Amino acid sequence: MSKVMSAHQPNFLPYLGFFDKLRAVDELGSEPGVFVIREDCQYVESDFHNRNKIRINDGWIWLNVPIEKKMAPLSAIRIKKDARIKNVPWNQYHLRQIEANYKKSPFFEKFFPGLKEIYENPGESLAEFNLRLIRYLAESFGIKAKIILFSELQGDISSTCATRALIDISRAVGAVIYLSGDGGRCYMDLGLFKDVEVRFQDYKHPVYPQRFPGFEPYMSAIDALFNLGRLPASGEIIG
Structure with missing residues (x-):
């Protein structure tokens, strides 16, 4: 029997490669895999913890979740404990941008209501908000892998x-x-892995029809969800 584990920080509306890895933990092993959300990791400003991209008619734009700046020094901030969402009406701007740019996409009406429900009650914790979005997207893509939090683990880490x-x-x-x-x-010492086999994700971004002419890779996964209604395979080219 073989169980596969993967882990990632709780990014905001992650790109397709995140969900490709999430799907792979179930497909590679002989028993259900586990995907660990590393909410213990350091918060990095201007990274994908609180922002991601969506398509617009002439390219793409960032959607940013505003974070309270009156926090500990960046080197001490942990995503779950310290990253708090700023109390300003940012979420309605996001929803307007998503609706304006995807409302004519084939699967928008099917999946937008669930996304909107999460957005309308974002809460204060960035990690918890991101996790709700990740779970919704995983469910929408039909991914069955078990998602657990780092803070739920037992034992010394x-x-x-x-x-x-x-x-x-x-x-x-x-x-x-x-x-x-x-x-x-770039950072793992593979010589330390004695009783755990390491495999690397070989992800090639798929190409698929988007709402606007041309193709922009590395958008938030909602782009594929609204346009395809499914998670495309690594390297897949859809005409």
């Missing part, structure tokens, strides 16, 4: 070594395979 933390997380969930994003090659 290294806080000083990124590689050992991943090994400890794999052991905590009973996984013998760790699926890493390609960026893991």
Whole structure:
């Protein structure tokens, strides 16, 4: 029996590669996989923790979730504990932009109501808001992998070594395979993985019809959801 584990920070409206990895944890193993949301990680300003892209008629724009600036120094901020959403009416702007640019997409009417429901009650915690969006998109894409929070894990997890933390997380969930994003090659010490096999995601962005002429890759996954109604495979080209 083999269980696969992967992990990622709770990004805002992630791109397709995030959900491709989430789907893969179930497909690669012989038993249901586990995807761990690393809400313990450091918050990074101007990263994908609180912003992502959507298509517009002449390219793309950022959707930003405003974060309270009166927080601890950036080096000490953890996504779940410290990243709080600013109390300003940003969510209605997001909804207007999404509706204006996707309302004529084939699957907009099917999936927009669920997204809107989450947006209308974002709460104060960025991590919790992002997690609700991730779960909704995963469900909409038909992904069955189990999603758990880092804070729900039992046992000692290294806080000083990124590689050992991943090994400890794999052991905590009973996984013998760790699926890493390609960026893991840059920082992981593969020699430390003794009883856990490491595999790397080889993701090639698919090409599919978008609402506007041309194709812009690396949009939020809602772009594919509204235009295709499904999660395209890595490297898939749809005419």
